[in-house]
Amino acid sequence: MAESPVGVTHGDRAQQIVGVLVDAFSELMTADADAFRTKFRKMAADPFAFYRGSACLFYADMAELPDRWCDERTGRVWIQGDLHAENFGTYMDGAGRIVFDVNDFDEAYVGHVSWDLRRFAASFALLSWRKAFGDEVISDLLRGYLTAYLDQVAAFTRLDDDKTFALVKENTEGAVHDAILRTTAHTRQGLLDRMTVVENHERRFADGPRSRRLADREREEVLAALGRWKQTVHPPRRRRDVTYDVKDVIGTGGFGIGSAGLPAYNVLIEGYDQALENDVVLSLKQGNVPAPSRIVRDADIRASFEHEGHRTAISQRALQANASQFLGHTEIGGVGFVVQELSPYETDLDWEDLTEPEQIAPVMLQLGRATAKVHCVGDADSDHTLVPFQTEEAITAMVGDRREEFVDDLVAFAHDYARRTQDDFRLFVDAFRAGRIPGISSSGSHPVSQASSGGALRAREG
Numbered sequence: 001m002a003e004s005p006v007g008v009t010h011g012d013r014a015q016q017i018v019g020v021l022v023d024a025f026s027e028l029m030t031a032d033a034d035a036f037r038t039k040f041r042k043m044a045a046d047p048f049a050f051y052r053g054s055a056c057l058f059y060a061d062m063a064e065l066p067d068r069w070c071d072e073r074t075g076r077v078w079i080q081g082d083l084h085a086e087n088f089g090t091y092m093d094g095a096g097r098i099v100f101d102v103n104d105f106d107e108a109y110v111g112h113v114s115w116d117l118r119r120f121a122a123s124f125a126l127l128s129w130r131k132a133f134g135d136e137v138i139s140d141l142l143r144g145y146l147t148a149y150l151d152q153v154a155a156f157t158r159l160d161d162d163k164t165f166a167l168v169k170e171n172t173e174g175a176v177h178d179a180i181l182r183t184t185a186h187t188r189q190g191l192l193d194r195m196t197v198v199e200n201h202e203r204r205f206a207d208g209p210r211s212r213r214l215a216d217r218e219r220e221e222v223l224a225a226l227g228r229w230k231q232t233v234h235p236p237r238r239r240r241d242v243t244y245d246v247k248d249v250i251g252t253g254g255f256g257i258g259s260a261g262l263p264a265y266n267v268l269i270e271g272y273d274q275a276l277e278n279d280v281v282l283s284l285k286q287g288n289v290p291a292p293s294r295i296v297r298d299a300d301i302r303a304s305f306e307h308e309g310h311r312t313a314i315s316q317r318a319l320q321a322n323a324s325q326f327l328g329h330t331e332i333g334g335v336g337f338v339v340q341e342l343s344p345y346e347t348d349l350d351w352e353d354l355t356e357p358e359q360i361a362p363v364m365l366q367l368g369r370a371t372a373k374v375h376c377v378g379d380a381d382s383d384h385t386l387v388p389f390q391t392e393e394a395i396t397a398m399v400g401d402r403r404e405e406f407v408d409d410l411v412a413f414a415h416d417y418a419r420r421t422q423d424d425f426r427l428f429v430d431a432f433r434a435g436r437i438p439g440i441s442s443s444g445s446h447p448v449s450q451a452s453s454g455g456a457l458r459a460r461e462g
Contacts, residue, residue, distance in 0.1 A: 014427040017057060018437055024056035024294070028262065029439045035253065036440055040432050047418075047425040048126040055082045055107055055119075055291035057424065061417075062115055063295040069114040069406060073394035076301075077387055078318050078378030080371075081107030081292045083116040084123035085351065088367055090183040092345040093166065093322040098183050100167040100176050100366065101320065102374045103346060108315030109292040110301050110386055113375055113395060114410070117146065120371065121414035124364075126421060127351060137357050139411050141364050146407045148368030150399065156376040156392035163321040163377055167370055174362040175354055183347050189277050191344040196248075196268065196279070203276050204248040205268060211250040214265075222249050222265050225284065225330040229339045232313065232328035242280065242325075245270040262286045263332075266342065281342040282326060286335055287312045304386055307336025316340075318378035318387075 022029075029036045043053040051058075067075075080087070080102050089103040121142050128138045156162045169180045197206045205211065214222065223246060230244060248268040264285040271278030287308025293301075305311035309329040316338075317323045326341040354360050372392075379391040399406050431437060 010423075010427060013424065014431055014436075016060070017054075017424055017428055018431050020057045020060045021054065022438055024289070024291070026439070028288075033440055040437070040440060044429050044432060046130070047422045048123065048130065050425040050428055051123055051126055051421050052082075052084055052086070054424075054428075056294060058119055058122075059115075059291045059295050061420075062112075062118070067112055067114055068409065069398060070112045071394075071398050073389055073391075074113045074398045076110055076298070077113045077375060077391050077394070078315065079109060079111050079113065079116045079292065080105065080319060080374055081109050081111070081116070081290050083120040083371065085120065085127045085367075086123075086348060088370060089348040090179055090345060092324070092343060093320065094324055095322055097166060097168055097322075098180050098345055100172060100180055100349075101370050103348070105312060105316035105319060106288060107290040107292065108312065108319060109290045109296065110298075111292040111296050113391070115292065116371065116375070117149070117410055118413055118417070120367075121145070121410050122417040122421065125414045125418035129418070131355060133357065135415060138415070141357060141360055142411045142414055143407055144361055145364040145368040145371075146410055147403075148365040149372045150395075150403055150406070152369040152372035153376060153392050153395050156372065157390075157396055162373075162392070165373055165377075166322075167366060167373075172366060174366075175349065175359065176363055176366045179347060179349055183345050186344040186347070188271075188280070188344055191281065191342065192277070192279055195266075195281060195342075198276060201276075202247070203268065203279055205250045205266065211252050211266070214249055214251055218251075219249055221332055222267065222284065225332045225337065226267060226282075226339075229284075229328045229330040232310075232330070232339075233325060234317075234323075234327075242272060243270040247279065262288055280326070282339055283342045284330070284332070284337045284339050286332075287329075287338050301386060307331065309336030309338045311336075312338040313340075315378075319374040321373075321377035 025036060039053060043050045082104065083102065087102060087104040088100070090098055090100050091103055093099050124142060124145070125138050128141070133141075156165070159165065167176065167180075169177060169184070172180060192203070195205060196203050207213075226244075226246065246267060246269055250266050252264045252266050262285060264283065267282040267284065269280050269282060271280045287310075289308060290311070305314065307329075309331070313327055313329040316327060324341055324343070326339065328339045330337050330339055349363070354363065375395070376390075376392045379387045379389060432440070
């Protein structure tokens with residue numbers, strides 16, 4: 001897959017890249033061109049950053065790739081949808097445990113189980129090039145990940161309740177264990193100190209360059225949306241009731257490379273009691289169309305969700321199994337939003353100081369187990385009926401006695417697709433610099449017209 005298909009030139013591939021990006025993001029680019037200019041600049045940093053921000057291109061390619069590891073059941077499981085190496089970390093689950101797991105569900109959907117594995121494997125190959133690892137080292141580390149994945153899937157076939165499984169401080173090691181321990185020292189008070197101020201014994205959000213105060217009408221819309229959100233949460237029995245009294249509301253920008261242009265709000269609410277230290281910060285973020293849904297044509301899946309906020313919340317609840325009591329959804333202006341706590345206990349795995357294969361090998365084993373967990377808990381045992389069978393049994397039956405073939409195939413894919421991504425990255429940067437992405441100019445002013453850009457690329461219409 002590293003080489004372009006026969007008859008496909010670099011110009012054809014460049015046009016495809018621009019077309020896919022425009023198809024996926026045209027409405028958001030129209031709404032906030034500056035946000036997407038920032039997104040594209042971040043993507044232009046290196047091939048891994050480009051890969052992170054272009055899940056839509058990955059799925060356009062998956063639509064053309066025959067999938068040897070897909071059958072009637074394994075083609076219809078809950079997937080994280082954007083499983084790259086930096087989408088793992090810690091959070092506090094609904095039972096109050098600090099766990100290590102997949103921690104981003106914006107792109108979650110129902111699709112091929114192999115898509116998550118392929119996307120992660122290629123991302124790790126890209127990340128490994130930053131560290132100058134040789135191909136054999138990358139292959140060995142990926143084999144560890146995939147073998148641990150299959151072993152954990154098999155273990156789930158022997159468990160009566162897979163929801164009880166989690167990677168916690170008692171069963172982890174190395175960098176993953178250290179991340180969990182560091183997270184246990186975090187506090188809500190520390191988060192509140194960073195985001196808020198107390199004046200006259202009342203807490204409010206601190207004013208900052210990335211936040212804005214709301215006009216009365218917009219504030220009332222957000223407050224009404226919060227009322228609807230309360231009907232969608234599922235508080236665990238063990239936690240004290242939250243008062244939900246609103247103290248402050250601000251508008252914020254989107255989060256991360258993948259969320260450019262998406263409206264968002266932060267809401268400060270009274271916590272478990274009237275002590276200021278127990279206040280809770282909620283995030284209301286507009287849901288976006290998940291990348292896998294662009295190639296999954298099953299109308300029944302699409303009809304299962306009221307809107308993208310509902311889809312995000314339902315997906316996260318299925319994949320986490322023991323989600324936070326604050327997770328829910330609502331609508332603002334007829335558009336779906338996902339609602340959840342901005343938690344001090346969410347920390348991404350830091351790859352920066354993991355410089356040697358010996359340090360990374362145990363991490364990969366644990367990432368494999370975490371990936372198996374998200375796939376296997378979102379099935380017939382979950383609260384949703386989209387996957388009415390045991391995923392672990394479906395995967396085990398599909399792979400059968402082809403474990404070595406399965407692992408070798410996905411490792412080869414990782415190397416091939418990572419090389420293609422390096423080529424795609426250069427084509428993307430060239431197109432961006434030349435002003436060939438309609439509606440987005442690299443300069444930030446005076447967009448270069450397609451007519452004057454010298455063989456400008458025509459994007460496909462969505």
